[in-house]
Amino acid sequence: MLRGFLDQLGEADNLLPRFTAPRCLLERQSVGGCDACHTTCPHQAVNLGPLGASIQIDPDLCTGCGLCVQVCPTGALEYGLQPALQSVHDQRAGAPEARGTGEAGATLACSPSEAGGPTLPCLGRVTPALVAAAGAWDTPLTLIHGDCAACPVGAADVPERVARVVDEAQQLRAATGRPAQVTVRRATDEDRSRTHGISRRGAFKALLRSGQQQLAQALPDQPLPFVDWSVPEERTPQEWKWRSRALSPAPPETAGVHWPAPLVDEKCIDCPVCANVCPTEAITRDLQPDGGVRLLLDLSACTGCMACLHSCPPGAIYAQDEWLPAAFRAPILLRESDRVM
Structure with a gap:
């Protein structure tokens, strides 16, 4: 029964990011527009269309790497931040040996790296809000990638892109006087040799948590609901809401x-x-x-x-x-x- 439930969680992955048209600069008819997602996608999965559907993502080509979301200047494209944030938050108090890792703090690895621990499809999913939140929680964060040059999911320059994300997060956190502690590195044989089993007792305990918390080792995406544009608070992307929340301690x-x-x-x-x-x-x-x-x-x-x-x-x-x-x-x-x- 438990195995079946875990399998269902694993099948909940939603590779396609949500597109909120009113946030898109093409939809807003901004001078100069924007084609950042189109030019960034390493798989030609993002196409530009007419008003009302300015961004079209081919589900057969999209790998869920998140690079289009990472470069979107307005949050028109986004993935849910909650699974990765919850994972970092939950790892912050655990001892490395208890989590099965040799790292202090929290780890996130890309799935192709085959490193043990919580995984994302690609480190292209890492955003400044995630890094800044780890800093707010005073949690060292290790981001582990595989052989990006040969990876079919992301792009060869993912480590450099992640470094720019970290720099942006550090600019935000500078006002707090407490920079985030971040390490970006390639997976080692030791990383790949680790396994992270979930005990029956631990699994059922996790099932009793809030529905926003994630149980599976991989961080499954849940399809994001449409934005209710009549509610002003929902017009702000989650990324920028969390950047604001991550200004802790208060500057x-x-x-x-x-x-x-x-x-x-x-x-x-x-x-x-x-x-x-x-x-x-x-x-x-x-x-x-x-x-x-x-x-x-x-x-x-x-x-x-x-x-x-x-x-x-x-x-x-x-x-x-x-x-x-x-x-x-x-x-x-x-x-x-x-x-x-």
């Missing part, structure tokens, strides 16, 4: 938090373009009863894609990379005007 009030986002200067003509192209509706126009307009920014919802900057007709928008913690606690007034275009 000092005078510390600059690395979070690229837009500001507006006096060239603004009060047109609606920036709000129209914003993929998460982090920028909103608040029309006043007297005919004026207030331009507001929800910093925590901003993904830093800068579609607003590239699309602004008068070039009134510029990027600011660092913000004080107080900027995350209330909407930022970008501009207030007594007229509206």
